[in-house]
Structure formats: structure tokens, C-alpha cells
């Protein structure tokens with residue numbers, strides 16, 4: 001199997017970026033995040049892209065960024081929370097070691113707060129998060145080889161659970 005050592009999916013704020021960095025450290029490999037790739041390539045924040053061009057345009061950039069990263073990167077890869085909405089992306093993930101980091105709604109609201117960094121949660125985050133999860137939960141489950149709940153766990157504990165779930169040894 002080629003491609004990343006593992007891929008993290010899950011909703012906004014679940015800790016994909018935080019845990020992804022820790023996993024890369026523990027595994028002695030590189031970390032890559034498709035949101036960061038898009039920001040670097042575009043020279044704009046995710047929020048700016050949403051405001052300037054809308055979600056559809058962001059999804060097109062995201063789709064390309066995920067495909068490129070899956071080809072180029074052999075370490076830990078974190079995707080944006082909505083990447084699994086795209087059917088072609090889900091097909092590409094079918095051959096990968098994908099971990100779904102999950103959490104409940106109260107934890108989600110605590111972690112994402114009310115900031116503007118995540119435009120999809122800018123108004124009424126609790127309701128929006130519930131609706132997003134209704135639409136996405138089955139997609140995360142579909143692509144995942146393992147599900148790791150993060151509620152009440154520190155990023156370090158989540159990292160260990162991911163390593164255990166995939167039976168990966170630390171470097």
C-alpha cells in the first residue's frame with residue numbers, strides 16, 4: 001500500500017491537527033494537513049476563501065489538495081472535516097489506513113468555541129454542528145478502518161489510542 005502511514009478524518013475541532021502532530025512525532029515521520037496546503041497555495045485563510053468564493057470553490061480546492069497529499073505524503077495526514085463529503089475523495093480513501101476521531105456535541109462546542117476560524121460554525125455552533133454530523137457521521141464511518149472517541153481524553157491519550165487501534169509501533 002502506498003500513501004500516508006495514516007489519515008485522520010472527523011469533525012471540526014475533534015483534534016485532527018493536534019493529534020496528527022503528536023502522532024507524527026511518536027512515529028518519527030512527517031505531518032501534513034490539507035487545510036494548511038490550501039492556505040499556503042492560496043495565500044489566504046480558510047475563512048477568507050469561504051467569504052470570497054463560497055464553500056463550493058473551497059471544496060474544489062480541497063478535493064485537489066487531498067488527492068495530491070495522498071500521492072505525495074508518506075507520513076501522517078490530517079484532512080479538513082468536510083473532505084469526506086466528496087465521493088471521489090472517499091473512493092481514494094478506501095485503500096488507506098483511515099482513523100475517524102469522534103466526539104459528542106458538547107465537547108465540540110468547547111473545542112471550537114465561537115471563533116471565526118471555522119466559518120461553518122460561526123452562527124449557532126451547537127445546532128450547526130448537530131446538522132453537520134447528521135449529514136456526515138455515516139461518511140466518516142464509511143471511510144474509517146478505526147474509530148477513536150476523543151471525549152474526556154487528552155491529545156496524548158488519543159494519540160496512544162490511535163497507535164493501538166492501528167497496531168503501529170512508536171519510532
Ligand SMILES: Nc1ncnc2c1ncn2[C@@H]1O[C@H](COP(=O)(O)OP(=O)(O)O)[C@@H](O)[C@H]1O
Nearest residue numbers: 011012013014015016017018111150153154155
Ligand atoms: N483531546 C483533546 N482534548 C481537549 N482539547 C483538544 C483535544 N484535541 C484538540 N483539542 C483542542 O481543540 C481545538 C481544535 O483542535 P484541532 O486539532 O485544531 O482540531 P481539528 O484539526 O480536528 O479541527 C484546539 O484548541 C485544540 O487544542
Ligand SMILES: O=C(O)C1=C[C@@H](OP(=O)(O)O)[C@@H](O)[C@H](O)C1
Nearest residue numbers: 011012013046080081082118119
Ligand atoms: O468541516 C468542514 O467542513 C471544515 C473543516 C475545517 O477543517 P478542520 O476540520 O481541521 O477544522 C476546514 O477545512 C473548513 O473550515 C471546513
Ligand SMILES: [Mg+2]
Nearest residue numbers: 016017035078
Ligand atoms: Mg485541522
